[in-house]
Amino acid sequence: MQTDDVCEFLDWCRTQKIEFDGLELIYVQGAGYGLIAKRNFQSEEPVIKLPQKCLITAGQVVEIPKYKELVGNLSTLPSPFEMLVLFFALEEPQTSTYGPYLKMLPKHFSTPIYEGIEFPESDLPDSILSFWRQQQQELKVVSEKVESLKPKYSISKERLLWAWHVVNTRCIFVENRPNKLIDQTHGDTIAIIPFVDMLNHSTNAQGLALLDKRSSTYMVKAQKFILQDSEVFVCYGPHTNARLYIEYGFKLLDNPYAKVIINHDLFFELAEECGISLSEKRRDIIRRADLPCHLYATDEGPSWPLRNNARLLLIQEDKLDNWNDLIYNSPVDEQQEDEADKTLSQMLSRLRIRYEKKIEEISEQAKWMWKEELAVVDLTLKALQI
Incomplete structure (x- = not known):
């Protein structure tokens, strides 16, 4: 049974020319609202369509008189993200033209x-540390602008x-037109899209969101067959569970995007622990080759770049001096590959010991992130032993 707020929101969507025939908005326990297909959708068939003017962008917001005045009170121009934050901080459902949408947030x-x-x-793994810092910094900067x-x-x-x-949780990538009242240092590529933002995340998404510039229409297309009575998903990005948790507040049970970041310094440390002597020349060449050493849950064993780093x-x-030719042109010698795999197995075994020690030392609230990465290390080690 739909609440008054849901009915009001759906009526508002229709007046905005948002097309969503064949979809039902429901409340999903633990995930908020979601969209269910009430009929089958064929691949490439539009699932949602709406005019481009329905997108809430910084350039659109700043043309509203009260926000244009607000920007005039700032010492520096707001970024697109900051402008949208100010909009949602100041809009009230009772007086805003977006009232029915705001009530659904x-x-x-x-x-x-x-x-x-x-x-x-x-306490945080390298795979998420820089993003955690970025989130803290973004919030700090916008807080300072609000104080001013x-x-x-x-x-x-x-x-x-x-x-x-x-x-932060609902913005979608869209290339917007520049506006002189918005800081364009890093471009303007975000928008909040009512109704579309009711779609939940899955790594096996059936929907693909895109902007058709020719018709000025934003749409979500089925990229595979969508079965009646199934929830329609989009993919927010190839994110680890740590990233999903920090950015959106949820995790997935079986996330194929789990990974372990091994930077070159750590790679060198692990090699030395295995008795490998590294000259500055060798270190420099490995850095210049710029092949990632990371581990991925979706890989069946060490990745091609990681194996070549071991070579x-x-x-x-x-x-x-002929490292480039060795990697990209020379056939792989079976004996060399076996030696590389043996070395990687030794290095990852030592990495495993580091992870176990780290898990013992850190706070309970961060242990699960390291345990998920340890599982990826174990998957790679298992593949090396086959």
């Missing part, structure tokens, strides 16, 4: 930032945190 979020969970940086608007515009910390999360560890010093 979550009242709270389950991200660590929203719930006040602090992660010491030493007082006393004319008063936004509480709680309201700002909520608005920041609305934009560069083992080749004779006098052959290092």
